[in-house]
Amino acid sequence: MDTKSIVYIALFAALTAALALFPPISFAGLALPPITAQSLGVMLAGALAGSKRGGLALLLFVVLVAVGLPLLSGGRGGFGIFAGASGGFVLAWPISAFVIGWLLERAPQAGFVKMAAIIAFGGIVVMYAIGIPWMALVANLPLTKAVTIMLAYVPGDLVKVVLATFIARGVRRAYPTL
Amino acid sequence: MLDLYSPGHSPIHKLSPGVKILAMMVGGTGLFLVENLGIVAVALAAVIALYKIAGLSATQVWNQIRPVLWILIFFLGLQWWLAGASVAVFVVLRLATLLLLAGLVTLTTRASDMIESLTSGLRFLRPLGVNPAKVGLAISLALRFIPVLAQITTEVREAQKARGMEHSIVAVAMPVAIRMLKMADDISDAIDARGYRP
Structure with a gap:
């Protein structure tokens, strides 16, 4: 792997970590995974760094969290995360970033709507498909209950999809050598 | 460096990071395989005893649970409603045990040591191009x-x-x-x- 890829992997892992500095929005008395800006990092990693670099960037991030660095919003970190309700979502991040990058590489001329749809697929559908069963398993919940709970997160995630699309399109235009 | 490590000289601190991670993975998987409230309660007591051996205070045990206290209470209520009291207590105790076990590894291992053992552990992936x-x-x-x-x-x-x-x-x-x-x-x-x- 060339040096530029290594630096980009480190950069997008750091970006996801830095986005934890935005205060998370917790609701239901902190009982559920918080709404954080961090999934924006996942979407941008896929959309700007591409499938391989973006996926590896988030894999690196997950490893750093697992070894105990408090890089998740609210200063959370350590293996305990994966035993908790948000564990599956965090583990889904590398796959989400990879899927977004992979689909966008196949649609380089995608317009705003198509790009937003791709980011929404990777950043919402793929992420929930892994995170929700994980949450149901950890908390011993019926799957339907877990799905109902997660519906509350969709509006926030849609806002992030639109933001990520705006930013990714602008950056690609301003930085064509990406 | 930003780190959750709590310095100490206990036998648990001295164990190599790789051994601790393996032990945690085995213990965590084991907890998901047993469906017995008694065993989970014993495991919880054992993990708390390990905190004592590591020279960690009761406050540090509590600090592992405090950020997720509301999640635990929420799950307790939900399970109680869905499946009854004994299942609810079992699920919450199992979750608390897993969190404490993971917290123990994090508290007794420097992030830099963990990263180092991780990098040297990756030697086995060399044939795959890592x-x-x-x-x-x-x-x-x-x-x-x-x-x-x-x-x-x-x-x-x-x-x-x-x-x-x-x-x-x-x-x-x-x-x-x-x-x-x-x-x-x-x-x-x-x-x-x-x-x-x-």
Whole structure:
């Protein structure tokens, strides 16, 4: 792997970590995974760094969290995360970033709507498909209950999809050598 | 460095990180295989005893649980309603045990030791094309980039404030993204210019 890829992997892992500095929005008395800006990092990693670099960037991030660095919003970190309700979502991040990058590489001329749809697929559908069963398993919940709970997160995630699309399109235009 | 490590000289601190991680994975999987309240209660007591052996205080045990206390109470209520009291207590105790076990590894192992054993553990992945030195470089770069990104964001925010644009997310995010990509390209050129060939 060339040096530029290594630096980009480190950069997008750091970006996801830095986005934890935005205060998370917790609701239901902190009982559920918080709404954080961090999934924006996942979407941008896929959309700007591409499938391989973006996926590896988030894999690196997950490893750093697992070894105990408090890089998740609210200063959370350590293996305990994966035993908790948000564990599956965090583990889904590398796959989400990879899927977004992979689909966008196949649609380089995608317009705003198509790009937003791709980011929404990777950043919402793929992420929930892994995170929700994980949450149901950890908390011993019926799957339907877990799905109902997660519906509350969709509006926030849609806002992030639109933001990520705006930013990714602008950056690609301003930085064509990406 | 930002770290959750709690210094000490106990036998648990001295165990190698790899052994601790393996033990935790085995213990965690075991807990998911048993469906017995008694065994989970014993496991919880054993994990708390390990905290004692590691010289960690009751406050530190509590600190592991406190951030997720509401999650535990929520699950307790939900399970009680869905499946009855004994299942609810079982699920919550199992979750608490897993969290405490993971917290114990994090508290007794330096992040740098964990990263080091991780990088050397990656030697086995060499045949798959993974270069441990490059992974190490990526880890150090990522840790260095976090404060740099925060710094760039502050600077861009101030610049946009002068234009009355500090509340526009796109007006802040776009220059930050472009500056960080430029920085990444410069760093990658600088590394190559020094003949870095791991």
